[in-house]
Amino acid sequence: MDKIRLLLTVMTIAIVVVPIVGMVLSHQGNLLGLIVPPEINEVADDLMGGDGDNGPGLEPPTMVGEPQYDEATGTFSVSFQFTNRFPLDITIKSLTGNIECAEHRFLLGNASLSNPVSIDAGETGTLTVVGAWTEDARGHFEADHAGEEFIDVVLVDFAVDISGIQIQLDQSQIEQNMQVPNPAYEG
Amino acid sequence: MFAKINWFGFAGGVTTIVMLAVSMVYPWWQLTVGDDLMTINASPVNTNFGFVGTAFTIPLIWALNVVALLTLVLSGVAMIIYSFMPNRSFSKPLLDFGYKKPLFTLLFFVIGLLVTTIILQAVLNFNLPLMGSTTNTLPIPFASGVTITVLLSAGFQWSFWLAAVAAGLCIAGRLYHKKVAVQKPTITITAKPQVEKPIPVTSK
Numbered sequence: 001m002d003k004i005r006l007l008l009t010v011m012t013i014a015i016v017v018v019p020i021v022g023m024v025l026s027h028q029g030n031l032l033g034l035i036v037p038p039e040i041n042e043v044a045d046d047l048m049g050g051d052g053d054n055g056p057g058l059e060p061p062t063m064v065g066e067p068q069y070d071e072a073t074g075t076f077s078v079s080f081q082f083t084n085r086f087p088l089d090i091t092i093k094s095l096t097g098n099i100e101c102a103e104h105r106f107l108l109g110n111a112s113l114s115n116p117v118s119i120d121a122g123e124t125g126t127l128t129v130v131g132a133w134t135e136d137a138r139g140h141f142e143a144d145h146a147g148e149e150f151i152d153v154v155l156v157d158f159a160v161d162i163s164g165i166q167i168q169l170d171q172s173q174i175e176q177n178m179q180v181p182n183p184a185y186e187g
Numbered sequence: 188m189f190a191k192i193n194w195f196g197f198a199g200g201v202t203t204i205v206m207l208a209v210s211m212v213y214p215w216w217q218l219t220v221g222d223d224l225m226t227i228n229a230s231p232v233n234t235n236f237g238f239v240g241t242a243f244t245i246p247l248i249w250a251l252n253v254v255a256l257l258t259l260v261l262s263g264v265a266m267i268i269y270s271f272m273p274n275r276s277f278s279k280p281l282l283d284f285g286y287k288k289p290l291f292t293l294l295f296f297v298i299g300l301l302v303t304t305i306i307l308q309a310v311l312n313f314n315l316p317l318m319g320s321t322t323n324t325l326p327i328p329f330a331s332g333v334t335i336t337v338l339l340s341a342g343f344q345w346s347f348w349l350a351a352v353a354a355g356l357c358i359a360g361r362l363y364h365k366k367v368a369v370q371k372p373t374i375t376i377t378a379k380p381q382v383e384k385p386i387p388v389t390s391k
Contacts, residue, residue, distance in 0.1 A: 004280040008261075008280060011261060015257040019253040019254050019257075020254065034245075034246050035247055036245075037245055040238070043238050043239055086239045087239060087240035088223070088224075088240030163222040163224050164221030164337070165220070165221040165337050165338075168334040
């Protein structure tokens, strides 16, 4: 009976000690690796623009094509291309922001994503942002940009929901520059 | 051959082994951040993480998982052997060794989760749900100038409840041991051997 107890105790000690000591010995040159596996560093490199396998990291979306303006509704739309460098499929559920005149920092209106966009891993998708001008904006266009067909604006204070993670950027953070058609232009 | 079997102990041992096999695939507790952008699949025998599509394990936790796996295998085998021979001299040590392990594993797992959530709440003011969903704003040191709000969904999976059943059956096996391990009364009779007296010969 005592022999059985002794045997079970010895087996328990061996079961506890061998895997832990083995793992520590296999990481004796890099003890931090016991807690931080190399995969975490690789993912961080990919996200932060390091030399990961998936390219140069996150890139801001690039504007494609000409902005469209609908006089009847007083709205405009701008398309962007965004490459998903994450190694998984993502869905951009929403994107909202304020539009300011790049030259005068005058609030012109707001913009939002027309429809949620799903982009597979490594693929490029097109985001269509639609915006509407405020009444004050029309006055600004006529007073300060009457002779310009397109106006440089910036999208500020924007919030984006990517696959359930909502990111809200302060004004001091990223500003997305774009050109929009001037509703007051009569060229 | 097996006059008495501790069926609760047997069920506990078998359920422990089945639970181990299940837990290798199905986690006891799962946390999802966003729409699968980050996942934590936790169980005492297999804990792994997923971060933006990359799955990984933490080596130290992996070693602890191996410890728990081997301990529970030994516990299940000990319970099964004991169950068929509850009256042998080695049975009680096997039972004592086997019946506690699933319960302790379950308790340590739940306590570990609770302690983790309390520490995250106290140190980082980060509310990690044990069950259900909640939205959380990431602590400022990680998101200066940027507000990141994440949806967290967590819950215990069916494999956790299977582990609870295994622990319950093992305890039932321990309680039932009193009924199956009744010692046969042994009566020792010591009597002085009688020496037959020679029959006296009488002569008529």
